[in-house]
Amino acid sequence: MDTKTVEALISVGDRFVGRAPAFEVEPPWWQEVEGITRHLDELLGVPTMVLRLLHADEAVIGRGGRAVYHVQALAEPRAGVLNETPYDDWDAILAPHPLRATWAEVDGPSRLIAWAQDTIGPLDPVQVKSWNLSSLIRFKGAWAKATSRFGSVDADIIEHIHRYDETLAPTVLATSAADRWSLLAHAPGIDCWEPDRPTVEDVVSRWVAVQAALALEVDELNAPASRPEDLGDEVSRLLTVVPLSDDDVLDVKRLLSTLPAILNELTASGLPITLVHGDFHPGNWRSDGTNRAIVDWADSFIGHPAVDIQRLHGWLPADKGEHAVEVWAAAWKRALPGSDPLRALRPMTVLGRLVYACMYQRFLDNIEPSEWIYHQDDPRHELQAAVEATRASGW
DSSP, X not given: OOOEEEEEEEEETTEEEEEOOOEEESOOBTTXXXXXXXXXXXXXXXXXXXXXXXXXXXXXTTBSSEEEEEEEESSOOOTTSSBOOOOTTHHHHHXXXXXXXXXXXXXXXXXXXXXXXXXXXXXXXXXXXXXXXXXXXXXXXXXXXXXXXXXXXXXXXXXXXXXXXXXXXXXXXXXXXXXXXXXXXXXXXXXXXXXXXXXXXXHHHHHHHXXXXXXXXXXXXXXXXXXXXXXXXXXXXXXXXXXXXXXXXXXXXXXXXXXXXXXXXXXXXXXXXXXXOSSOSGGGEEESSSOEEEOOOTTOEEEOTHHHHHHXXXXXXXXXXXXXXXXXXXXXXXXXTTOOGGGGHHHHHXXXXXXXXXXXXXXXXXXXXXXXXXXXXXXXXXXXXXXXXXXXXXX
């Protein structure tokens, strides 16, 4: 499914002005909104901004089907193009929610844009993404990003990274820590969905070198923590909130009984607790053929660095995945000659899944119910995958 069917409820400020005719748009991912505003700008004759997802049919979780959005028009729309029939539930849509993202509020995207333009001037904004984790606005040569109250702030994390590698992440143009806003220079090139060997070697080895350095100052980082030693308590909590079958509950409890042995094996690898990117797949790398950078730091957290190589290995084809592991292990051996990085891989097949189960539940705990649909099955799926990995690894 390559498209989604969009229904847009349009307001000027908080005043409902009508419903736009449904339309198909690419790409199918619900949080991708550039095509939505492009269509609506042309239809309405005024700039528009997507505020939030109100409903989505579960054709495939996260994509496709019918998606209903609250869209703010930044001026009065062209007459005669909207169905102006009053919307009975409009007051409910406008009702405040304590977990609503700031950019999902009326005028929220406009505030982010105005802040960015104070630094870069009156460049035209293009809204690229809006969902419960972040809002992303593109300008010529720059990106403005707002991140959730429960994640990391890109610019803050990047400034720590730049102390050890000035080009591994985009240049920071401005930061508002209070608002959790970042303004970053555009990283040239293309996303590295199919990275060549030199790109894997460059990005992975440089990131490991930074992680090794940051391990010595991990307490200075303002990022969520998911430390291995805390996973037992965190997963036990998941058993009380994640909808699981009775068999699933028994399986997870058996896993918890083996967790000490799994954690001991991880500790024996000798790798430190440090900053973890959190979504370390090659689509979050940028390359122009010479310069390479890692982007999207909002999911970064304090934890075990093998989480990142586990994520990367799962994204790459088998031969490239094995090459990435070799590069990663060699980089850690250079940074910590007494370590045994490969020893972390077997326990991380289980622990990585538990880390993501806890992370997805943290998302659900901190977003309003209308956007649970993005993540609502993820904790259960990750717990089930952790159980399967435990069996496959022979714990």
